[in-house]
Amino acid sequence: MASQGDIVVGVDHSAASVAALRWAVSEATQSGRQVVALRAWSFEPVADLGAAVAGSPETVADRERRQLEEVVGEVRAEHQGVAVRAELVEHSAAVALEEASKTAAMLVLGSHGRGRLLKLLVGSVAEHCLREARCPVVVIPARTVPEPEKETAAAPEPAGSYYPGPLL
Template sequence: MAVGARVVVGVSGSPASLAALRVAVEEARGAGRVLVAVIAWEPPEGEGLYARRPDRAWAGHWESEARGRLDRAFDDVFAGAPLGVVVERWVVRGSAGRAVCDLAESAEDLVVLGRGRGWGRARRYVQGRAGCRVMVVPGPVVPRGVRRALRKVRAEDFSPLCS
């Protein structure tokens, strides 16, 4: 292993990206590498429209939202910071695929991405352009009927006082 080789993981908050985060931490811990967790964001209206009417407060809001999703991902998977691994958290403005490729700068790095309902375009971009190994982790499989039922769940369904 080359000195400075890292494990770069793309995080979006989706179940597949949480599975990738879990695997990436194990890979980093086992190899003694630094874990680089990256979440990318773009203005919801797109960069073209944002350029016409830039609003730093609006951009700051979306950057803060992305940072919160990255922090929640670590909280959901590890209840905070994972033990036994050095973690760098990056919030990058731009496309997800490009952000991951830019951070995986060494041929000795390892990129870990989740395969699920998100990251499809980013995953294809990274697999086609990364100058290092890419590991794709499948997300949890939720049967279609269960997904449909979960969309109809309300907060009151979990409250013991409403029974």
């Protein structure tokens, strides 16, 4: 788990969480702190199609660990002078981050911008952390994260599958 004074970053499958990790590493460059990239996971085949297809908790944990290491490796390559440690925790993201906040210098999270009221601005995990964390919480707004570039020679969309993108 996070040590006293670490900058803990919630890393999930979103571009906003990668932006949060980059922000935290930049902050660690200035403060000399260590960064902990924390990814929470659970085996819920009813709610997670990937877990259902994977078939076992070990397979899901391996998939989550590989994805976390890939993101952390990419950010480490960009900022070689900062210590970034990857941690995989079997728990809900909100509870894992709340627990990490007990010893962290700060939590850094990406916002998903979905839901109602406060969730509209920050997302449910960030909302939980803003209420329950025992350290300062930094939320990187999803709207500040550039969208991945689209391929110019992409195949045309099949009829009936048009998705206009985010509605916010």
